[in-house]
Amino acid sequence: MTALLCGSFEDTERDEWLQALRQAAPEVDWVLQPSPQVEVAVVANPPPGLLQGLPRLKLIQSLWAGVDRLLADPTLPAGVPVARMVDPAMSRAMAETALWAVLSLHRGFFAYARQQAQARWQPLPQRRADELHVLVLGLGAMGRAVAQALRAQGYAVTGWRREPGAAAIDDGVQQAHGDEALPRLLAQADVVLNLLPLTPDTHGLVDRRFLAAMRPGASLVNLARGAHVVDEDLLAALDAGQLAHAVLDVFHTEPLPPDHRYWQHPRVTVLPHVAALTDPRSAAQVVAQNLRALAAGLPLQHLVRRERGY
Amino acid sequence: MTALLCGSFEDTERDEWLQALRQAAPEVDWVLQPSPQVEVAVVANPPPGLLQGLPRLKLIQSLWAGVDRLLADPTLPAGVPVARMVDPAMSRAMAETALWAVLSLHRGFFAYARQQAQARWQPLPQRRADELHVLVLGLGAMGRAVAQALRAQGYAVTGWRREPGAAAIDDGVQQAHGDEALPRLLAQADVVLNLLPLTPDTHGLVDRRFLAAMRPGASLVNLARGAHVVDEDLLAALDAGQLAHAVLDVFHTEPLPPDHRYWQHPRVTVLPHVAALTDPRSAAQVVAQNLRALAAGLPLQHLVRRERGY
Numbered sequence: 001m002t003a004l005l006c007g008s009f010e011d012t013e014r015d016e017w018l019q020a021l022r023q024a025a026p027e028v029d030w031v032l033q034p035s036p037q038v039e040v041a042v043v044a045n046p047p048p049g050l051l052q053g054l055p056r057l058k059l060i061q062s063l064w065a066g067v068d069r070l071l072a073d074p075t076l077p078a079g080v081p082v083a084r085m086v087d088p089a090m091s092r093a094m095a096e097t098a099l100w101a102v103l104s105l106h107r108g109f110f111a112y113a114r115q116q117a118q119a120r121w122q123p124l125p126q127r128r129a130d131e132l133h134v135l136v137l138g139l140g141a142m143g144r145a146v147a148q149a150l151r152a153q154g155y156a157v158t159g160w161r162r163e164p165g166a167a168a169i170d171d172g173v174q175q176a177h178g179d180e181a182l183p184r185l186l187a188q189a190d191v192v193l194n195l196l197p198l199t200p201d202t203h204g205l206v207d208r209r210f211l212a213a214m215r216p217g218a219s220l221v222n223l224a225r226g227a228h229v230v231d232e233d234l235l236a237a238l239d240a241g242q243l244a245h246a247v248l249d250v251f252h253t254e255p256l257p258p259d260h261r262y263w264q265h266p267r268v269t270v271l272p273h274v275a276a277l278t279d280p281r282s283a284a285q286v287v288a289q290n291l292r293a294l295a296a297g298l299p300l301q302h303l304v305r306r307e308r309g310y
Numbered sequence: 311m312t313a314l315l316c317g318s319f320e321d322t323e324r325d326e327w328l329q330a331l332r333q334a335a336p337e338v339d340w341v342l343q344p345s346p347q348v349e350v351a352v353v354a355n356p357p358p359g360l361l362q363g364l365p366r367l368k369l370i371q372s373l374w375a376g377v378d379r380l381l382a383d384p385t386l387p388a389g390v391p392v393a394r395m396v397d398p399a400m401s402r403a404m405a406e407t408a409l410w411a412v413l414s415l416h417r418g419f420f421a422y423a424r425q426q427a428q429a430r431w432q433p434l435p436q437r438r439a440d441e442l443h444v445l446v447l448g449l450g451a452m453g454r455a456v457a458q459a460l461r462a463q464g465y466a467v468t469g470w471r472r473e474p475g476a477a478a479i480d481d482g483v484q485q486a487h488g489d490e491a492l493p494r495l496l497a498q499a500d501v502v503l504n505l506l507p508l509t510p511d512t513h514g515l516v517d518r519r520f521l522a523a524m525r526p527g528a529s530l531v532n533l534a535r536g537a538h539v540v541d542e543d544l545l546a547a548l549d550a551g552q553l554a555h556a557v558l559d560v561f562h563t564e565p566l567p568p569d570h571r572y573w574q575h576p577r578v579t580v581l582p583h584v585a586a587l588t589d590p591r592s593a594a595q596v597v598a599q600n601l602r603a604l605a606a607g608l609p610l611q612h613l614v615r616r617e618r619g620y
Contacts (some may be wrong), residue, residue, distance in 0.1 A: 092438075104410060112584070123583065126584065128399065129402070264429070269422075271419075279438070
């Protein structure tokens with residue numbers, strides 16, 4: 001089997017991936033240039049158009065969890081299955097970032113950092129974890145891992161998803177679904193943590209109405225996609241004091257332009273899209289499993305439903 | 311039974327304590343002024359000399375976990391038992407702070423905050439939790455809670471204490487004891503987290519020698535007492551790059567003086583002694599239990615061995 005690795009990598013990064021993939025799937029012929037032999041494309045932000053004209057292509061395997069950008073390429077071959085990266089190591093990394101953000105908000109560590117800049121010594125009230133309500137939007141592999149990690153730490157956690165059906169999560173996590181349930185949940189939450197996939201339905205979800213429905217003084221953590229958020233509306237809510245803080249890992253334009261207001265806003269924490277980096281060591285194993293399933297004619301894992309967008 | 315509540319409280323804080331104590335132990339006559347009837351003194355940094363001349367005093371119950379300042383008062387009545395505050399809610403709060411500090415160091419969140427101040431977008435390498443070695447100094451109630459919380463999050467945790475004997479902790483936490491073991495442990499740890507009691511033996515423990523024994527680029531988290539650390543030595547180690555970062559909750563002088571170098575140091579995170587505030591709601595229950603034990607002639611809990619200093 002010939003597999004093409006392609007993406008917008010730096011050289012060292014591409015070499016690291018190639019080495020990990022060769023180690024995980026030594027039976028595969030790994031190549032870096034398109035050719036008619038290619039049966040699988042393992043991709044990370046591939047240049048648009050690159051996957052056209054591969055007559056034997058049977059699987060497009062993303063190395064990233066989010067496939068919104070990949071699916072937006074109109075030249076993406078229509079009949080070829082697309083698989084997302086679902087890697088337990090990545091979910092753990094995401095849960096670490098979510099836990100750090102919630103602990104920071106819960107225990108006032110962003111506020112203490114602002115006080116430090118002014119050499120100001122001022123203890124703030126301390127709440128118990130079970131007094132803090134966290135609403136996790138999105139109950140995919142990462143949303144579930146995050147909800148469970150927060151619950152294990154004692155927080156009052158509710159998980160929400162757009163579509164009906166209960167996700168397989170620890171009993172201690174409340175579950176809700178559907179657009180109608182959202183305003184009530186937003187009004188209760190101290191922290192709203194976004195892990196939704198980016199689809200036409202969730203694009204711009206965090207807008208003026210959404211933010212106005214949040215409990216005054218609550219905080220937003222966006223670890224999903226920048227396009228979930230209407231930036232002007234979020235900045236207005238922060239400036240008005242409706243929101244206490246925003247932790248943002250993702251942006252409409254990445255890298256975030258140097259003159260963007262988020263960088264200097266005292267109530268915004270900017271991360272450079274690092275909430276959960278794909279770790280080549282574990283992700284290559286996930287890829288290898290799917291390639292073996294393909295070779296054996298077994299069902300493929302983590303297939304994207306293109307009409308749904310994730 | 312008459313119990314005296316005394317300490318260096320602000321008025322609202324004292325009222326909150328009094329209300330919580332009256333609720334937890336309504337059978338006790340709670341007073342705010344010394345009198346010959348007082349059998350128990352419930353104290354939080356009481357003015358030196360205040361506990362002299364209480365003829366019926368049978369127990370001094372601290373509301374704080376650390377009793378170094380209390381024991382340093384030469385007028386403290388010699389024959390009266392002293393009990394520390396050991397409150398599971400406080401241990402949980404301490405574990406939250408420790409987890410936040412370790413997550414911040416592990417995942418580069420202090421570095422990202424520095425980058426944000428420069429509008430700099432630069433992802434940093436991401437390690438797995440099990441690749442980070444955390445050394446917890448002190449295995450009392452709080453050290454154990456911290457070690458277990460870090461272990462549950464996947465970190466490679468070693469707990470150390472000065473005296474021999476194994477603490478009752480989860481098997482996943484390595485244990486070591488004694489001064490001889492320390493240099494080897496310091497050389498392995500990415501994060502050294504101090505939760506030792508302050509005694510003549512641990513005063514100034516974190517000095518030039520200690521810091522030089524640490525792995526280059528490691529970080530220090532001090533959640534115990536400021537006097538554990540020799541400030542000039544720590545600043546020198548940070549300035550030389552021997553240490554990557556220090557998270558400090560406690561200081562020789564508190565509040566930390568406005569002109570202290572720690573406030574402005576880019577590699578120091580200053581917290582205003584808030585790692586684990588005593589929560590009157592739960593701590594009052596702990597006090598009530600000890601008062602009932604005293605009234606019933608049962609063994610008292612959490613007694614301090616004065617010769618040991620904790």
